[in-house]
Amino acid sequence: MKLTHLFCDVDDFCQTFIADWQKNQLTQGKKKRHRLHRMSDSEMITILVAYHQAGFRTFKWFYLRHVQRYWRAEFPNLLSYNRFIELMPKLLAPLTAFMASRRGASAGIAFIDSTPLGVCENIRIPRHKTFTQEAGRGKSSTGWFYGFKLHLIVNDQGEILSFCITPGNVDDRKPVPDLVKSLTGKLFGDRGYISRKLTDLLAHQNVTLITTLKKNMKPQVMDVFDKCLLRKRSIIETINDQLKNIGDLEHSRHRSLSNYLSNIIACLVAYTYQEKKPALNLRDVDWLPFISNA
Secondary structure (H helix, E strand, C coil): CCHHHHHHHHHHHHHHHHHHHHHCCCCCCCCCCCCCCCCCHHHHHHHHHHHHHHCCCCHHHHHHHHHHHHCCCCCCCCCCHHHHHHHHHHHHHHHHHHHHHCCCCCCCEEEEEEEEEECCCHHHHHHCCCCCCCCEEEEECCEEEEEEEEEEEEECCCCEEEEEEEECCCCCCCCHHHHCCCCCEEEEECHHHCCHHHHHHHHCCCEEEEECCCCCCCCCCCCHHHHHHHCCCHHHHHHHHHHHHCCCCCCCCCCCHHHHHHHHHHHHHHHHCCCCCCCCCCCCHHHHHHHHHC
């Protein structure tokens, strides 16, 4: 995707959002100056998102060796790397709102999963200090980790419908009711989401939770269409894999919580611009009778 296209989308959003956001912020009765910096928020957000599209493994290397060397004409008021990092926390709110505006549309079929985001190697957990108050120790299918979890809901076209970030020790089922507030239809998940209480709660929100069964559970009668879709849960695992291996979603070089969250949101935004997303061909003629009866 062209850099100009990305900047135009970000700038159009920021011109509307930032003015309203600053106007409606709570105050302590004192006037607060909003000093303009050399670089606009739109330019900084564009660089953050472009980093996750460029395939670099470290943002510092990308900024010093690529942005400052080849994008001087596109960003004439370019900041130094240290100054850019200092100003990144103020981008978190508009960046998150921009990501919310780029979410896909729910078509009655959705897949849910969580992926661990480790912030350090397990051997370094006792010495880790950056996220001592926020991170948690959890266990995934690949083993123990220390950090956070990214919870995603995607549709059959690979578009992100909802997301949230929690400490690593939070149960996968806990954030589900909030994640599905704007969704209806069928939600497919793995064994980690098995819960009668959660199933009944989602049913009141017009969401049918369908999960795989544990080995010690009795077989259940299931529609052929639902059984086929349950086998296609790998779509969201593929998305998580692309976010980590292409978008540099997970690494252990963060030194502040706000910049860590900005990195995650920017990675999700970059994914929404991906031309070819993992998708199921449910719009084919052979599937139409099943979709209409679902």
